[in-house]
Every structure is written in structure tokens, then in C-alpha cells.
Amino acid sequence: MITPTSAALRPLYTAAQVRELDQRTIAAGMEGFALMQRAASSAWHSFRAHWPQARSMTVLCGSGNNGGDGHVLAALAMQSGMKVQRISLKPLDALTGDAARAAELATAAGVGCTTWMPESVLEGDVIVDALLGTGLRDAVRGDYVGAIECINAGSQPVLSIDIPSGLAADSGAVLGLAVHADCTVTFIGDKLGLYTGEAPAYTGEIDFRPLGVKALGYTDIIPSAWRLEEALLPEALPPRRRTAHKGDMGHVLVMAGAPGFGGAGLLASEAALRLGAGKVSLATAAEHVAPALVRCPETMARGVRGAADVEALIAQADVLVVGPGIGQDAWGQAMMQSALAAKAPLVVDADGLNLLASRWPNLRRDDWVLTPHPGEAARLLGCSTHAVQADRPAAARALQQQRGGIVVLKGSGTLIAGPQGLMVCPFGNPGMASGGMGDVLSGMLGALIAQRHDIEQATWLGTLTHALAADRGAKARGERGLLASDLAFYARELINP
Known part of the structure; x- marks a missing residue:
């Protein structure tokens, strides 16, 4: 602990x-x-x-x-x-x-x-x-x-x-x-x-x-x-037991990728696998299943049309990642509503956050992680992005008080607000200003929550690993052109100190 x-x-x-x-x-x-x-x-x-x-x-x-x-x-x-x-x-x-x-x-x-x-x-x-x-x-x-x-x-x-x-x-x-x-x-x-x-x-x-x-x-x-310091990783992630099996490492369900937006689910799923989740399922639009299996056959990809198709998957999962690439129309709303009805912990990102702001403005949970960038945080708080950035610590605390659980306010100097207080991640670099970085973070968080069963501390570790992996990638080949998919390789090194 x-x-x-x-x-x-x-x-x-x-x-x-x-x-x-x-x-x-x-x-x-x-x-x-x-x-x-x-x-x-x-x-x-x-x-x-x-x-x-x-x-x-x-x-x-x-x-x-x-x-x-x-x-x-x-x-x-x-x-x-x-x-x-x-x-x-x-x-x-x-x-x-x-x-x-x-x-x-x-x-x-x-x-x-x-x-x-x-x-x-x-x-x-x-x-x-x-x-x-x-x-x-x-x-x-x-x-x-x-x-x-x-x-x-x-x-x-x-x-x-x-x-x-x-x-x-x-x-x-x-x-x-x-x-x-x-x-x-x-x-x-x-x-x-x-x-x-x-x-x-x-x-x-x-x-x-x-x-x-x-x-x-x-x-x-x-x-x-x-x-947060890099020394936290070896302290919190000791070697696995020699008798460990995949059932010990948790089952992550990624609910992502409305028609035409398949990349988000692929990125989140692969990141969850690389961060050590025992099993990762992907509930996505049917057209994205084949690309998902080609890219990462270890992902158990399932094409879903609506809430009825996803119920059995939810029942098997230890943690749900919902929001990347789901959109805000009927498909995305069905995924979000199904996730909110589940008993499992949630990681909510991207359009999941936008749907919370528009359709569930007063919903509060203690077992979820919300991962807004400043614009999404502003929508959830009902203020301007400028107001969020003018006092990021106050915004992160306010959002956590209103919505409960853990809040990851992304951006330069990412903040994590939870019951144990406010954490600051001082790592990361401008190379992360590219699409898909948040999807990868969501997958990492889901994997660590599934393995540790402590939502707050898993969020510390996932946020830290994500930023440090980006720094290693930038150091190896430069900031410009750093891709979200590059992070999984470096993250795996970090969580095996």
C-alpha cells in the first residue's frame, strides 16, 4: 500500500x-x-x-x-x-x-x-x-x-x-x-x-x-x-508470483470505437494488454473487429450493435474502459448507459465525458476514474476552458468533489484528485500533443485497476507510466512524430523495473 x-x-x-x-x-x-x-x-x-x-x-x-x-x-x-x-x-x-x-x-x-x-x-x-x-x-x-x-x-x-x-x-x-x-x-x-x-x-x-x-x-x-516520482514504480510493482496466471491479472473490457472511429479502441486495448492485464475484451462496431484482430490478436474483439450485445461482456469484466471514439449519438449513448449500469469500476474518457456532461450532469460515483482534458473538464464543470487553466488545482479538486471517484486533469503537469489528495505528474513532453494519447492512458489505467484493485493508486501508477513512456520515446527519437502507439513498448519496460 x-x-x-x-x-x-x-x-x-x-x-x-x-x-x-x-x-x-x-x-x-x-x-x-x-x-x-x-x-x-x-x-x-x-x-x-x-x-x-x-x-x-x-x-x-x-x-x-x-x-x-x-x-x-x-x-x-x-x-x-x-x-x-x-x-x-x-x-x-x-x-x-x-x-x-x-x-x-x-x-x-x-x-x-x-x-x-x-x-x-x-x-x-x-x-x-x-x-x-x-x-x-x-x-x-x-x-x-x-x-x-x-x-x-x-x-x-x-x-x-x-x-x-x-x-x-x-x-x-x-x-x-x-x-x-x-x-x-x-x-x-x-x-x-x-x-x-x-x-x-x-x-x-x-x-x-x-x-x-x-x-x-x-x-x-x-x-x-x-x-509523483519515477521511484514509485518499482516500489509499487514488485515481480509477479511465480505461480501467477491470467485470471489473477484481471479482465478489462474496452467499450470504444463507434463506426468510423476504430483506432481509439485498438489503442486502448493494446495498451491494456501491454500494461499486464490478464484478459482484454474490446466491444466495438462490427467493422473494426477484423482490423483489431490483425493488429493485436490477443485482444478478444467483439462487434456490438447496442446494449443487448454488450451485457454478457460486461458481466465478465473486472473493470470497464468507456468513451474513446464512441461518439455522442445512439451507439455511444447505448455504450455509456450500459457501462453506467454495471457494478464494475469505470475509466471514462473522451465522448464518455461529453455524454456525462450533457446527459448525466449530476451523476456521482466513487468507483470511477474521469480523465478529462481542460476542454472536457470545462464542460463537466460548466465553465470556460480558460477558467480551468487559470487554476488547474482548484478545477481538479472541484470536479472530484462534484463527481466523486478519481479525476485525472490532463495537460502540462497532469493532476490527479482523489480521496488521498492531489497528485502532480511532472513528466511528459510536447510530443504528446497528438491524437490517441488519451486512449492509451485509458487502457493503461484499466489494466492497472484490474491488477491492483485500488483505483486511486492504480491511477497514480498509470498516469506516471504513461508520461514516463512518452519521455522515453521522445528521448529515443525526438518529440515530433511521437505516436500514441509508441508508448506501449516503453511502458512495458517501465512496469518491469
Whole structure:
């Protein structure tokens, strides 16, 4: 049984939670400025690890503690013999608190400073973004807009302190505009918003530095989410018993492929077989049976015309996958209605989700997995796709609360919302922007549910395997041209660690 405290799950926090961890660390005896110095020292080590040949840096400092980290980093760089250009968005004599103290430290170390001007030229080999921290709530405004635009217009690599300026720490949304970083060094508690929404296009590599703070030691501060790690697969998928047989591995029924849409069912069925299901049946339009058997004869394909033809198949199955390629007319409605009447767990995708939104708007179950992309999630929630993407964690939680079961909100930084909380899958790549990827995911989920009988944890594992398989495929031959059918080969390797 996997628990959220597993070493293969990394805790993620909101900005407010990290501020609370910061305050408790200070209350326990560490001075706030000492913690700032520790953060700057970690940032300096991260800088050196990523750009060992750099001989100069430009540090842009905001008016708060994020800027304070930048001032101390500038002092450390100067003391190491590096040429440092320091630009402040606020006059130094107007700073207060630890930020003022940090600026004085940099000045005492011999670091010059200029106040930001629209005509400022960024001269360093590497740019350090210490403008806006995790407290940003509204759109970037004022001089910060010009400073971020200047950073993004430059050709130099960028290190962001704690979070790329302009990125929302809790949702990964861009608040007007944000810094495109090559590396983000983040402190104390890893942030949920660094891994979903628009964040992966802005963070670059994420370098988490806890600064000696053991966040999980504060048991009353429950992580906002957990990040799935590849190490979860060997932990959760040990070798099979030597006496195992196909009856132990579950029976998946894929209900997919209305007339003219046969590929979806083939992809889902083959993925279920490659993920180790003992038996896979495919209920599809009669015209797709022959192609299914040619492509994958291990699939037990059956042509069905309506609900009466599928009843016996449903009775034999341990889990149903319904929705890929079923359409929304009479055939698809019959498949969906039959699936909903079944006692077995369901994986619902594609037009199955659209039918739920239009014909079963209030239906709730505890034994299903819903796998919407943002557009489908918007239809289920009765809102816009933009609203879903503006706060993906909130959308995933809201959909799970309304519909029950497990919700997989697909997209960059896929989110899994269920009774055990919110999980984030940080893997995957733009090569997955092609048809059939969701069909393959549905088949994988069905196979793992059939084998594990724990719907939530099987969903974690299936989502993780799907994304990692895509990453292996992209690494082997590139992102462009990656096909959904490519994933099964790499997924099989992953589930046999």
C-alpha cells in the first residue's frame, strides 16, 4: 500500500504554507536574515553548478525578501571575484526590513547598484531574477513589466530565485507575463505551482533547496499536493508470483470505437494488454473487429450493435474502459448507459465525458476514474476552458468533489484528485500533443485497476507510466512524430523495473 509519506512522493506546498514554514523556522530560533543568507548561499551554489564558466552576472532585485535574496547573492558573487551588475527596482534607501539589510550587505561588499530604468542594459553572462516572489497575486504591473520583458528579450541564461517572477505559486498560471528561466532554485518547501499549468514553459530545471527545514516534521501543515516520482514504480510493482496466471491479472473490457472511429479502441486495448492485464475484451462496431484482430490478436474483439450485445461482456469484466471514439449519438449513448449500469469500476474518457456532461450532469460515483482534458473538464464543470487553466488545482479538486471517484486533469503537469489528495505528474513532453494519447492512458489505467484493485493508486501508477513512456520515446527519437502507439513498448519496460 502506497502512502503519501512514501519516499517516492515529494510534498508540495502553497505559498501560504511555505510562509508559515518560514515563520516557524524563525520562531524556532533562526533569525530571518540568517535564513535569507542561507537561501542566497544555496542560490549561489546552484548558480555555480549550472554555469561554472560564467565570469559575470546581472542581478535584478525587487523590493521584498525575494529581492533581498538577490542582494545577498550579489555580495557572494562579488566576494568570489565575479563581476556583478546589480539593478534594483526600488531605490535602496526606500527598502525596509531584511531586504534593506541585504542591500547594505551587498553595498558593503563593494557591489554597485543602479535603479531600474527602461533603457537599462543587462550586461552579465547570466541574469538572476530576484524580482517577485511567491506572494504575487495579481497581474504584474509598473516597472516590473519592463524588467521582465528586458530579461526575456536577452540572450543570456536566467536563474530565477524561488519562482520565475510573474508565475503564480499555487496554480502555475502566468499573471500577465513571467520570466522565462533556465533554472529555478526554490527554497524551504517545493511549490505546487512550479509543476502544472503554464509553469513548465517558464521554470526550466527546478532545483529544490530545503535550507535545513524539515517541512514534513510539521504534521499540522498538510502538503497541498504530492509530486509523483519515477521511484514509485518499482516500489509499487514488485515481480509477479511465480505461480501467477491470467485470471489473477484481471479482465478489462474496452467499450470504444463507434463506426468510423476504430483506432481509439485498438489503442486502448493494446495498451491494456501491454500494461499486464490478464484478459482484454474490446466491444466495438462490427467493422473494426477484423482490423483489431490483425493488429493485436490477443485482444478478444467483439462487434456490438447496442446494449443487448454488450451485457454478457460486461458481466465478465473486472473493470470497464468507456468513451474513446464512441461518439455522442445512439451507439455511444447505448455504450455509456450500459457501462453506467454495471457494478464494475469505470475509466471514462473522451465522448464518455461529453455524454456525462450533457446527459448525466449530476451523476456521482466513487468507483470511477474521469480523465478529462481542460476542454472536457470545462464542460463537466460548466465553465470556460480558460477558467480551468487559470487554476488547474482548484478545477481538479472541484470536479472530484462534484463527481466523486478519481479525476485525472490532463495537460502540462497532469493532476490527479482523489480521496488521498492531489497528485502532480511532472513528466511528459510536447510530443504528446497528438491524437490517441488519451486512449492509451485509458487502457493503461484499466489494466492497472484490474491488477491492483485500488483505483486511486492504480491511477497514480498509470498516469506516471504513461508520461514516463512518452519521455522515453521522445528521448529515443525526438518529440515530433511521437505516436500514441509508441508508448506501449516503453511502458512495458517501465512496469518491469
